[in-house]
Every structure is written in structure tokens, then in C-alpha cells.
Amino acid sequence: KAGVTQTPRYLIKTRGQQVTLSCSPISGHRSVSWYQQTPGQGLQFLFEYFSETQRNKGNFPGRFSGRQFSNSRSEMNVSTLELGDSALYLCASSLEQSSYNEQFFGPGTRLTVL
Amino acid sequence: AQSVTQPDIHITVSEGASLELRCNYSYGATPYLFWYVQSPGQGLQLLLKYFSGDTLVQGIKGFEAEFKRSQSSFNLRKPSVHWSDAAEYFCAVGAGDSNYQLIWGAGTKLIIKP
Numbered sequence: 001k002a003g004v005t006q007t008p009r010y011l012i013k014t015r016g017q018q019v020t021l022s023c024s025p026i027s028g029h030r031s032v033s034w035y036q037q038t039p040g041q042g043l044q045f046l047f048e049y050f051s052e053t054q055r056n057k058g059n060f061p062g063r064f065s066g067r068q069f070s071n072s073r074s075e076m077n078v079s080t081l082e083l084g085d086s087a088l089y090l091c092a093s094s095l096e097q098s099s100y101n102e103q104f105f106g107p108g109t110r111l112t113v114l
Numbered sequence: 115a116q117s118v119t120q121p122d123i124h125i126t127v128s129e130g131a132s133l134e135l136r137c138n139y140s141y142g143a144t145p146y147l148f149w150y151v152q153s154p155g156q157g158l159q160l161l162l163k164y165f166s167g168d169t170l171v172q173g174i175k176g177f178e179a180e181f182k183r184s185q186s187s188f189n190l191r192k193p194s195v196h197w198s199d200a201a202e203y204f205c206a207v208g209a210g211d212s213n214y215q216l217i218w219g220a221g222t223k224l225i226i227k228p
Contacts, residue, residue, distance in 0.1 A: 004157075042204065042219065048215070056214075090158070099146065099214040100146045103158075103216075105157040108157070
């Protein structure tokens with residue numbers, strides 16, 4: 001079956017703009033988690049959605065938001081972009097809650113903020 | 115608060131040598147434990163996981179990990195590394211609680227010397 005897909009793969013934006021990233025989980029998976037990965041910071045958890053409800057949220061400002069649709073596809077939005085938002089954004093899906101299930105990761109969206 | 119520590123940011127080993135990557139966690143009950151690998155240019159992939167039972171678990175690519183409750187550790191081992199094992203390795207800790215957020219270590223980058 002198809003893996004986790006993320007679009008777009010690469011994105012260049014300028015400060016102050018907003019961006020929307022998309023994630024399509026593996027068919028049948030109900031949980032989608034988002035992570036920010038930067039060199040030296042490892043994986044920073046953004047939020048997890050399960051059956052269209054945000055279950056958990058990491059320690060990120062309100063500029064970072066997300067949602068999940070009824071088909072489990074998820075979007076992440078970052079408003080008023082800052083230079084420090086440049087990172088690889090990873091999406092992961094799992095059958096159930098991520099805290100006790102294997103997560104399957106997408107290739108990521110590389111966001112560059114100029 | 116729950117936490118995961120991977121004390122080694124980088125580890126360099128010679129090809130054919132044995133490997134041990136350390137992971138220590140702080141959690142009140144028996145956790146769900148995971149090791150993921152991120153190879154250059156590839157997405158994160160689950161190596162192995164521990165939920166209960168035998169404390170020595172076998173994973174893919176010849177890796178194994180041992181859960182030691184008394185030491186709150188879940189160290190990853192491989193008897194003989196190959197150049198293709200060069201990657202970044204992440205330890206993660208979860209719980210059976212559906213509202214529990216998966217906690218990630220900062221990662222250990224493995225460098226293989228020829």
C-alpha cells in the first residue's frame with residue numbers, strides 16, 4: 001500500500017508570509033502527527049490529530065496550527081513566517097495513537113524562509 | 115516531567131565493530147519504547163519497539179535493544195556495523211494512555227569509519 005505522502009516537498013517563502021503543508025496518511029491510519037526537524041534540535045513535536053481531533057500539542061506558538069479531515073488527510077499551517085521556521089517538517093501516520101503505535105513517516109517538506 | 119535522553123550526539127565506530135547507542139528515559143510506569151533510524155535522504159523508519167515481555171527485542175537490519183527497568187534504559191546494539199548503518203538514530207518513549215504524547219530523544223548521529 002502507498003506510504004505517507006507530503007506536499008509540497010520543497011517550499012521557499014519570505015518572512016511574514018503564511019504556508020500550508022499537506023499530508024496524506026497511509027490508508028486506514030487515523031492518527032497523524034507533525035514534527036519540525038532542524039539540525040541540532042532533533043524532532044520537535046508539533047501536534048497530533050486523531051479522528052479529526054487534536055489530541056496533543058507541542059510547545060510551539062499559536063502561529064502553528066493544523067487540522068485533519070474526515071479522510072484522515074491533514075494540513076499544517078504556519079502564519080507570519082519567521083526565519084527560524086526554516087526546517088524539515090515531517091508528517092507521520094499510525095493506526096491509532098502515536099504513543100503506542102508504530103509511526104510511518106513521510107519524506108518531509110523542506111521549508112526555507114528568506 | 116517525562117523525558118528521553120540520548121547522551122551521545124555523535125558516535126564514530128569502525129566498520130565491523132560493535133555498536134551501542136544509549137537511551138535513558140524518565141517515566142513513572144513501564145513505557146512503550148521505540149528506536150527509529152533516519153538514513154541520509156530517507157525518511158524515518160522503525161527499527162524496533164518494546165511494549166512488554168522479553169526485555170531483549172530484535173529489530174530489523176540486525177539491531178537489538180535491551181530494556182532495563184532498574185536503569186531506565188533502552189540501549190540499542192549491533193554486533194557488527196556496516197557502512198550502510200551510517201544514519202541518525204532516535205529513541206522515543208510513549209505510554210498506553212491515549213492522551214500521552216510520544217517523547218523523542220535528540221538523536222545520535224552514527225559515523226562509520228572505513
